[in-house]
Amino acid sequence: MNTEICEKIKKMLVENLRIPEDELEYTSELFGDDIGLDSIDSIEIIAGIDSLFGVQMTGAARENFQSIETLAKYVEEHQGE
Template sequence: MNEKELEIAENIKGMLSKNLRIPEEELDYEVPLFGDGIGLDSVDSLEIIACIDSAYGVAMTGVAKEHFYNIESLTKYVVANM
């Protein structure tokens, strides 16, 4: 990731930690956020959508689930759609 992507990834990581109460040490850029990874659910995805829209002005409603796979995929989607 380049410097801009790293900055956004860190912001997303912080948002997940703060809003979803996930310890930051559990959040790696590549760890799956849903299922066997962190274990987030569809309600958590709504929080992610709201936070990314608020922070970056990027609408994620209706976005394919592969963009929610991990912090890295969220970051790439945000950068591509800013």
């Protein structure tokens, strides 16, 4: 797990989606009971990831959006493509 990417994603989620920082762990379920995001929030996540890392997540499978950790993994795998 790349902590630097995780931290950047966390910061983006806190700033853009207004998720309280103390509620957000790297493994928190973003769309589940933990944070409770919905499909509209995913648009902001995709745009945020694209701005931060230049990685396009449009059309990416749902499981990649599960947590900060899975998002970071996706970014790591697709960076520089």
